[in-house]
Amino acid sequence: MRLDVITIFPEYLEPLRHALLGKAIEKGILEVGVHNLRDWATDVHKSVDDTPYGGGPGMVMKPTVWGPALDDVAEGKSVGWQLDSAQPHVDKPRRDDLTGRSFEGYEGEAGDKPLLIVPTPAGRPFTQEMARRWSNEDHIVFACGRYEGIDQRVVEDAANRYRVEEVSIGDYVLIGGEVAVLVMAEAITRLIPGVLGNASSHEEDSFSDGLLEGPSYTKPREWRGLEVPDVLLSGNHKLVEEWRREQSLQRTRERRPDLLRQE
Ligand code: ADE
Numbered sequence: 001m002r003l004d005v006i007t008i009f010p011e012y013l014e015p016l017r018h019a020l021l022g023k024a025i026e027k028g029i030l031e032v033g034v035h036n037l038r039d040w041a042t043d044v045h046k047s048v049d050d051t052p053y054g055g056g057p058g059m060v061m062k063p064t065v066w067g068p069a070l071d072d073v074a075e076g077k078s079v080g081w082q083l084d085s086a087q088p089h090v091d092k093p094r095r096d097d098l099t100g101r102s103f104e105g106y107e108g109e110a111g112d113k114p115l116l117i118v119p120t121p122a123g124r125p126f127t128q129e130m131a132r133r134w135s136n137e138d139h140i141v142f143a144c145g146r147y148e149g150i151d152q153r154v155v156e157d158a159a160n161r162y163r164v165e166e167v168s169i170g171d172y173v174l175i176g177g178e179v180a181v182l183v184m185a186e187a188i189t190r191l192i193p194g195v196l197g198n199a200s201s202h203e204e205d206s207f208s209d210g211l212l213e214g215p216s217y218t219k220p221r222e223w224r225g226l227e228v229p230d231v232l233l234s235g236n237h238k239l240v241e242e243w244r245r246e247q248s249l250q251r252t253r254e255r256r257p258d259l260l261r262q263e
Contacts, residue, residue: 001137001192002031004073004114005181006066007144008048010034010081012178016185022085024195032185033073035080037061040069049147058148066143066154074114074141074162114139116164117184118155119177123166126184128207130167135191142185144177212256214247 005013013034017025024030038046042064049059072078115137134140141162143150158164169180190196206213217228231243252259 001029001135001189002033002139003142003185003189004033004035004080004140005142005144005178005185006035006037006069006073007176007178007181008037008146009144009176009178010036013083013181015182017083017086020195021186021189024189024192025083026085027194029192029194030189032083033078033080034083035069035073035078037065037069039078040065040072052148056148060148061145061150061154063151063154063157066150067157070116070141070143070154070158074116074139112139113162114141116141116143116158116162117181118143118145118150118164118166119169119180119184120145120149120166121168121171121173122149123168126167126169126180126187128187128205130165131184131187132191132208134188137188140188142177142181144181146176209248210259210262211248211252212259214244214251 003016007013013032016022016032021030021032025032037048041048047062048065049061052058052060069078073080115134117134117140119142143154155164155166167180167184169183174180191202196202202208204213217232221228221233229243231239234240249260
């Protein structure tokens with residue numbers, strides 16, 4: 001998979017080089033290009049925004065800068081700042097890598113048309129289901145808006161050529177789309193086969209069966225006077241499964257009753 005991010009703060013995307021994503025870059029499963037929107041600004045001040053029509057506070061990002069930037073990045077005419085992995089990992093497989101599946105190639109959904117994702121608090125809510133679907137894409141372009149957003153015609157125009165999704169990561173307002181891209185990129189890429197060492201570790205994630213994941217425990221058996229639940233030491237897989245399911249349901253009822261009503 002290739003991810004391209006267009007932003008006025010390229011350094012914000014540096015964390016994508018680290019940890020699991022850095023490892024995916026190193027394995028050749030993932031490529032990440034970061035592009036500075038100002039490279040497409042044409043005036044001496046390199047301005048990317050202007051006052052909104054109709055008045056009001058804040059600034060709106062200009063279509064005349066975003067249009068050419070998106071076209072160049074979507075068509076692969078700009079490679080941008082190609083992120084490399086922050087640290088070498090391949091010589092040191094983690095314990096869960098040893099049981100992992102290997103990378104089996106891409107199964108993109110729409111040929112050579114990239115998926116364009118525009119993070120905005122006014123978008124559709126990002127979900128695990130979207131992350132799962134988009135983990136099959138070959139090429140995703142993220143367009144990070146700042147200020148009061150991007151001139152809406154940029155999205156309208158792009159929709160004539162690409163598949164476009166305006167997406168929110170939650171009911172709160174960030175300063176811009178960069179952090180939302182970090183969130184979505186991590187949620188999407190961890191589901192690409194070969195990125196997580198142990199494939200079954202995401203099959204049991206919260207949300208993958210519509211419920212929150214229950215609590216987990218490791219050694220020691222007793223810590224600061226707190227015991228690991230007996231059932232987990234019983235060796236009875238059926239009982240353990242039943243207990244985990246009940247814990248999941250209980251947690252979901254308490255914390256996210258809306259998830260149960262959706263079923
Ligand atoms: N940009 C600003 N706030 C955002 C949010 N909640 N989700 C996605 N992009 C954003």
